[in-house]
Amino acid sequence: MRYKLSDCVTIISGGTPKKSQESYWNGNIPWITVKDFNGKYVSTTTDSITLEGLKHSSANLTEDQDILISARGTVGKVLMVGAGYTFNQSIYCLRADRSVLVPDYLFYWLEKNVSLVKQGTHGSVFETITKDTFDHLTIDLPDIEEQKKIAHKLSMFDRKINLNEQINDNLLETCKTNLHQLINEKEYEVTQIGNLDLIVSDHVANGSFKSLKDSVKYFDEPNFAIFLRNIDLKNRLDGNLKYIDKTSYNFLKKSHLFGGEVVISNVADVGSVHRVPRLKHPMVVGNNQIFIRSKNQSMNDYLFIFFNSKWGQHAIHSITSGSAQQKFNKTDFKKLNIPIPTDNWVDNHISPFLKMTDLNKAETRLLKRIKSSLLNKYF
Structure with missing residues (x-):
């Protein structure tokens, strides 16, 4: 069944506490900007805010399986988050109406159809999408069970990709x-x-x-x-x-x-x-x-x-x-x-770990190619 995207999601705007107010920053609430969009899941954020910063700004908290989409500059990057994150005004949060739309399915639909999102951009200096953009996007939705099956197949690839990246982060920390x-x-x-x-x-x-x-x-x-x-x-x-x-x-x-x-x-x-x-x-x-x-x-x-x-x-x-x-x-x-260490030291303490990261990256590139073919198949 075909829906207008804005009819099956709640669109939530982000915000930024005053930078000049030190008490608003470096708290326990992660604050996401576009530079934190790496892969499907957020790992760490560069910045965080305090509860006071949240209360005195237009920032909003996410709920589990909310989808964030970059709306300015680098338009159309998507990220899935858990509960308790905040985000700036260059990002929209899309909260799926789960009676008709599975959040994971929405994530992959957006990932595949980013070109459609970009068609609705405005601005001569920076590309920007607005809330009105989602009124002009339509999405074909199979029944909930079929959405779950499709999302599950694609999620398996993202989980493995995410695991490879975590392993590589640990390998690099070992080298350091x-x-x-x-x-x-x-x-x-x-x-x-x-x-x-x-x-x-x-x-x-x-x-x-x-x-x-x-x-x-x-x-x-x-x-x-x-x-x-x-x-x-x-x-x-x-x-x-x-x-x-x-x-x-x-x-x-x-x-x-x-x-x-x-x-x-x-x-x-x-x-x-x-x-x-x-x-x-x-x-x-x-x-x-x-x-x-x-x-x-x-x-x-x-x-x-x-x-x-x-x-x-x-x-x-x-x-x-x-x-x-x-x-x-x-x-x-x-x-x-x-x-400068000896070659022997590097060969024992650095190179073997980097070789493992190379193998993981090669596997990740393969996984992404397979995932891309599945996106083409389902969307």
Whole structure:
């Protein structure tokens, strides 16, 4: 049966307590922004508010299995939450009428039909959806039992994907613990304090620049090469991927990636550190990022963990400057002196754990492809 989406959900707006009121922030109530949308389920939130902040703002609390959808800027990202979360005004909460609509089914319908949601956006500078947008969306609903069956099949994939990501988070924490012991306990495996420019045997380079855009064609659909303009903070290839054709890829030859490189944001999201996955597709890195490629894979593994640690972040921030926009340059970065362990230490304490994360990520990519085919089948 076909419904107007606004007839089978309650639409709830978000809000932000006054930033200037310290008593409103850093409480026990998680507060979600679009940057917390990673996968189906929320894991952690960057910010939290107090009960006082909740009472003195337009923020609202979620209930179990509410669906959040981003409504401004990056429109159409969806997230399922439990009870007790709050969210800002760039997000709508959709609360399903469970007499006709299963919340999980709604989540997957929105995930598959994000293009329909975006068709209802407004604004010349930022894409925005309003409550009226949901009046113009219609949804075909099978009976409740059929909705549950479909949602259950798709949820199995998301649960496994979520588990893989939790395991990978734990593996990375193990690597950081091992690094902490190495540096704090001054283990003998630290051979030297080395200059980064001398340590990296291949090169440290900038990604492609916006000034090249006239010579590069970007595509939203898969093409010859993946253009990694952003890898998210959990080092995943989720969302907003761009692609380029073979001519553009050849033009950007100085920014080619082959897997295993370390990519560090040097403008805006300064210090965000990523490890490039090994994929069958050609890849190229975008602007505002520096990438490190060493001929020694153990060194790549070590640098990824080091620059993700408090010592690495401190080193990056020591060369970061700018009032309007924080940034650092490649020259200063290459002069950084950092502790360097033996290859043997890295092979025992870092690389095995990263290999396990790679296997989990490969499985996750496969699971997402299968899930995508099921979304196409059911919706």
